[in-house]
Amino acid sequence: MKAEIVAVGTELLLGQIVNTNARFLAVECAGLGIDVYYQTVVGDNKDRLLETLKLAASRADIVICTGGLGPTQDDLTKDVLAAYIGRELIIHEPSMSKISDFFSSRGIHMVESNRRQALMLEGCDPLLNDTGMAVGVAVTYEGTHFILLPGPPKEMKPMFTNYAAAWLSSVMTDEVPLYSKMLRFAGIGESSLEHQLMDLIQDQQDPTIAPYAKEGEVAIRLTTRARDVEEGKQKLLPLEQEIRTRVGDFIYADEDLPLEHVILQLLSSKMMTLSVAESCTGGLLSDLITAVPGSSQSFLGGIICYTNLLKNKLLQVPMEVLEGDAAPGAVSEETASLLAQNLLNTTGSDWSLSVTGVAGPGESEGKPVGLVYVGLGKRGAQPQIFTLKLSGNRDMIKLRAAKSALYQLWKQLKDS
Amino acid sequence: MKAEIVAVGTELLLGQIVNTNARFLAVECAGLGIDVYYQTVVGDNKDRLLETLKLAASRADIVICTGGLGPTQDDLTKDVLAAYIGRELIIHEPSMSKISDFFSSRGIHMVESNRRQALMLEGCDPLLNDTGMAVGVAVTYEGTHFILLPGPPKEMKPMFTNYAAAWLSSVMTDEVPLYSKMLRFAGIGESSLEHQLMDLIQDQQDPTIAPYAKEGEVAIRLTTRARDVEEGKQKLLPLEQEIRTRVGDFIYADEDLPLEHVILQLLSSKMMTLSVAESCTGGLLSDLITAVPGSSQSFLGGIICYTNLLKNKLLQVPMEVLEGDAAPGAVSEETASLLAQNLLNTTGSDWSLSVTGVAGPGESEGKPVGLVYVGLGKRGAQPQIFTLKLSGNRDMIKLRAAKSALYQLWKQLKDS
Incomplete structure (x- = not known):
């Protein structure tokens, strides 16, 4: 079946937010075997929204709308669809009870507009909202299947996954997924x-x-x-x-996991631990690792040795290595090696990663933007050093340096 | 004037990439006083692309397309616009020279398809590509102004900013920006x-x-x-x-800067330094700070004391505080206070921030997800402690905790 994804909201047209909903729904549709032919964004405007729904219905079997289910007068999606297909708006009582309970439990007076979030179209199938107020809508009209979802991703995603996907599967009996x-x-x-x-x-x-x-x-x-x-x-x-x-x-x-997730699995299975010493990545490497739930089982922590002072004071890199005309400098194999080695002693971890380099925008120590040294330390062995020449802006260099460090660790771990 | 933004590419319809181009162009249009009424995404399909351009021309004064200017047979945007408005495709010689030079300088044989990137419409205005190969197109047909831009953001953005914006301004003489x-x-x-x-x-x-x-x-x-x-x-x-x-x-x-940028400006103007001790934020706070170019002037670095071992070993939080039935625990006012205080001694910074809490998904030490303590240390003063009760998933709690810590520092800095 062919689908069109319609995102409703003036904030999208103004560029205040990125349309990540369209991407999520596109991926989900692909997974259900639905071909998305168009994505459209339209503002909170009754006439243009109606034209958009009509056009979508004329060229798609499935029209999935996000946004415009909230309590304000700008939230028009249900009103416009109801007018288009000639149905009344009625209150969905379970949603209305939930909204009333929410307000009374907090001792807040519920204003009339909040009732709007409990509206659905007569004869449609309600889609429950497990993470918010506004009830969703699923309805078939003249051969087109319409799905109305809320705009906030934290409400839209669970509503799609938990309810809309099953509803779509129920109307797509002939499709090979x-x-x-x-x-x-x-x-x-x-x-x-x-x-x-x-x-x-x-x-x-x-x-x-x-x-x-x-x-x-x-x-x-x-x-x-x-x-x-x-x-x-x-x-x-x-x-x-x-x-x-x-x-x-x-x-x-061979599944959709970031590299740090796989590394933590490997470390955990080997009962080994990791710590990091970050200079140019400035905390990003640790942040990536600790984004994985349960990372504390294998990740001890680390040191953001952003300045030479801390490289010296916390990780014992001699000032003669860091500074002076003849010194290798902070961005060097020597420093990466000492950071990785000394970190093992400081934290007691089995493995260590160090990253030092020039993230830009300007050069440092006369060394070019993008030059990065990664040190990989292992208890009882000499550190290995990897030299990277990365391109991109400051954010990209930080990210590529962090991912390259993780890659070197992964290569060692998978074979050890 | 009214505009429609058309993004061309099957990878968008499949959800392989997010349509950040539409957001960029929406913001740029708003800045130029252009009202965007619709955004559309269409795949690499000749018929549907033609229908999309016709529809856009019927309802907008300006149609801005991104994508489909590359060398492959899937890159159809110029061909379709040329057919629609009845113009020949001709070679833009300066772009052709650039492409030839690129290949010959690398000793690579140029295949015929690479010539496609130098194509433009007869009688149109070329838009130069400072960061890539494909030349852009600006042309007015029956009162509609068409702009064709490449899909990759690193080519699209400079082409819009450096060339397309000026072209649009030249055709919008009556608009108040x-x-x-x-x-x-x-x-x-x-x-x-x-x-x-x-x-x-x-x-x-x-x-x-x-x-x-x-x-x-x-x-x-x-x-x-x-x-x-x-x-x-x-x-x-x-x-x-x-x-x-x-x-x-x-x-x-009163300008578009993140909080950490303003804090670094304040620290720099006062010639003061900062270091951080991160537990539940796991490096994110440092990463936010070091994302600002020049942050090394005021930010010394810090310690990711993700485990109790490192809280004790690197920041001297007594094990009696961290562990045991009657102990306050790692997630406590006491620990936040000791981390902030001891960090000042360890790094020698003027200010310190500590963050310890439960990022989730599960509780920790019997304490609920979202409970976070922030410590704010200042040389010569007792640390201040702030208790947060945050909502959201793991990523959101990390981000909100980091931003809350920065907020407390900013309040102190602006008045001191």
């Missing part, structure tokens, strides 16, 4: 990966193969249509094997 | 801010007032139309003064 698999890569750039898979990408039919960059890493999604998981796996297998033959050394996961 | 001002807030939530400004938001006409959440903070944009900056300032002044009367204590900047 898509089956897809994500391969995630580390230690290889997007262009290099695409170059090595160029013929596969250009000649793709079924399965499809889609490379893309993601949070400083590279991933590939393989997709086909299959009645069940087993059939899907079998249909993807030859292509996946061909990819593994060419670039398998860089594949760290 | 928009003038807007951003007020950024800390220490107040979005709903509380909106509640205190409710009547101003609901009754807005000119200037308009738009509140929105941004990177864990809250901001308000005031906008009017004005011939010049002075007129703009004068037109915004009464509304800005009313807002300042009500919630001025929470305004930390």
Whole structure:
């Protein structure tokens, strides 16, 4: 089936927020085997919203709207759809009770406009809102299936996943669903990966193969249509094997997990611990690691030795190494090595990572923007040092340096 | 004038990338006084792209397209526009020379498809690409102004800023441009801010007032139309003064800067330094601070004391405080206070921030998710402790805790 995703909200047209809802719904639709042909953004305007719904209905089997279900007079989506398909708006009593309870439990007077969030269209299927007030709507009119979801992602996503997806599946009885698999890569750039898979990408039919960059890493999604998981796996297998033959050394996961997640799994399975010494990444490496729930099992913490003072004071890098005309300097193999080595003693961890470099925008110590040294320490061994020459702005260099450090650790861990 | 933003690319429809181009262009259009009424996303399909351009031309004065200018057979935007408005595609010689030079300087054989990136429409205005190959297009047809830009943001943004914006201004001679001002807030939530400004938001006409959440903070944009900056300032002044009367204590900047940027400016102007001790924020606070270029002038670094071991070993929090049935525990006022105090001695900074709490998803030490203690240390004074009860998922709690810590420091700094 063909779908159109319609996002309603003047804040999108003004660029105040990014339309991440469209991306989420696009991915979910692909997973359900629904082809999205158009995405549209329209403001909080009755006439233009009506025109948009009419147009979408004329060219899609499924129209998924987000936004405009809130309590204010600007929230028009239900009113406009009701007018379009000639249904009354009625109160959804379970949602109304929930809203009343919310206000009374907090001792706040409920104003009339809050009742609007409990409205639904007569004869439609309500979509429950587990994380907010506004009830969603699912209804079929003249062969087009309409889904109305709230705008805030924290309400929209669970409503889609928990209720709308099942409703859509129930109306799509003849479709063969898509089956897809994500391969995630580390230690290889997007262009290099695409170059090595160029013929596969250009000649793709079924399965499809889609490379893309993601949070400083590279991933590939393989997709086909299959009645069940087993059939899907079998249909993807030859292509996946061909990819593994060419670039398998860089594949760290065959599911959608960031590199730090996989590293924490490896550390945990080996009962080993990690600490980090960050200069140019300035806390980002730790932040990535601690974004993973349960990271405290293997990650001890670390030191943000942003200044030479702290490199010396907290990690015993001699000032003669850090400063002076003949010194290697803070951005050097020597410093990366001493940071990684001394950190092991300071924190008592089994592994250590150090990162020191020039994130920019200006050069430092006469060294160019993008030059970064990564130190990888292991208890009982000499630290290994890796020299990186990264491109991009300050944020990108920080991210690429952090991901490169994680990649070196992953390579050691998987083989040890 | 009315504009429509059209993003071309199947990767958007599949949700492989987020449409950040639309957001960038929406903001730029607002700045030029152009009203965006619709945003559309369409795939790499000739028929649907043509329909999309026709529809956009029928309802907008300006149609800005991104994507589909590359070398492959999927890159159709120029071909489709040329067919639609009846123009030939011709080679833009300066772009062709640049492409040839690129390939010959690298000793790579140029394939025929690369010539496609130098194509433009006969009689159109070329838009130069300072950061890539594909030349852009600006052309007026039957009263509609078309702009074709490349898809990659690093090519699209400079082409718009450096060339397309001036071209648009040249065709919009009668428009009064928009003038807007951003007020950024800390220490107040979005709903509380909106509640205190409710009547101003609901009754807005000119200037308009738009509140929105941004990177864990809250901001308000005031906008009017004005011939010049002075007129703009004068037109915004009464509304800005009313807002300042009500919630001025929470305004930390009247330009679009994150809180950490303003704090670094204050520290630098006072010649003072900062270090941080992070437990539950796990490096995020340092990462936010070091995202600001030049932060090393005032930010010394810090310690990610993610485990009790490091709280004890590196920051001398006694194990009796951290562990044991009767102990306050790692998530406590006592620990936050000791971290902030001892960090001053360890790093020698003038100010210190400590953060310890429960980021979730599970509780810790029997304490609930979202409970966070912030310690603010100042050389020669007792640390101040702030207790936070935050909501949201793990990422949001980390971000809100980091921003709350920064807010407490900012309050002290601005008055000291």
